[in-house]
Amino acid sequence: MTSLPPWANGPFELLVHAEGHLLSGEDFDRRIALISFDDAIEVAITTYLTLHPIQRGGRTYPKDHVEKWLSSYHSKLDFLDKELATRTLTWEVERSHIIWAHDHRNEQYHGGKKGTPEKNVLGIVRKSALWIFSLLFEDSEVEQRLAQAIEDASVPAPPQRDSKFDRVIDSQYGMVEVCDQTYYASELLFSVDHSAYREVGARLLSGDNPSKDKEGD
Numbered sequence: 001m002t003s004l005p006p007w008a009n010g011p012f013e014l015l016v017h018a019e020g021h022l023l024s025g026e027d028f029d030r031r032i033a034l035i036s037f038d039d040a041i042e043v044a045i046t047t048y049l050t051l052h053p054i055q056r057g058g059r060t061y062p063k064d065h066v067e068k069w070l071s072s073y074h075s076k077l078d079f080l081d082k083e084l085a086t087r088t089l090t091w092e093v094e095r096s097h098i099i100w101a102h103d104h105r106n107e108q109y110h111g112g113k114k115g116t117p118e119k120n121v122l123g124i125v126r127k128s129a130l131w132i133f134s135l136l137f138e139d140s141e142v143e144q145r146l147a148q149a150i151e152d153a154s155v156p157a158p159p160q161r162d163s164k165f166d167r168v169i170d171s172q173y174g175m176v177e178v179c180d181q182t183y184y185a186s187e188l189l190f191s192v193d194h195s196a197y198r199e200v201g202a203r204l205l206s207g208d209n210p211s212k213d214k215e216g217d
Contacts, residue, residue: 005055011040015037081095097124166187
């Protein structure tokens with residue numbers, strides 16, 4: 001999978017944020033997903049229009065047109081309409097459907113009705129956001145990229161050894177022989193039970209050593 005250009009990372013992070021909430025499935029998360037996908041549409045267009053022409057395939061637009069397009073959500077869709085016509089493409093999601101989903105978003109964000117968004121509304125706004133992102137940033141792998149980002153975010157970081165714990169455990173317990181092989185106590189304990197490794201290391205660092213208390217008795 002190719003890497004994204006740096007200017008596409010901001011809009012893409014909004015997609016990841018929205019997708020994460022959508023997959024959670026709770027009522028609150030569905031509301032946040034609707035808002036975030038809708039925001040991703042607007043941010044993608046804004047980002048694209050404010051790029052240097054070299055960063056968008058050499059495409060140039062009159063400054064006064066850009067200022068007008070950036071003025072509102074609907075004017076940003078006006079830009080998209082013109083851009084599609086220039087590229088001889090059609091709306092992958094009907095403009096009226098995108099506006100319908102946007103109106104639902106406004107109810108969540110500004111209005112007094114904050115019910116759980118319907119699945120078809122979420123489906124429309126998600127498809128719209130991914131399509132517009134892929135169109136403007138020429139990313140045909142956005143679905144795979146999004147799935148990978150969600151997977152990466154869900155994988156916990158592997159546990160790490162701590163040099164302070166290593167020193168204090170090895171000072172107390174030294175070397176351990178297993179099947180004619182000799183290991184540092186810290187290495188062995190970390191390998192079989194990293195939670196116990198951290199507990200023992202923290203206890204020894206704090207000066208709490210039950211084995212010494214027993215020797216004193």
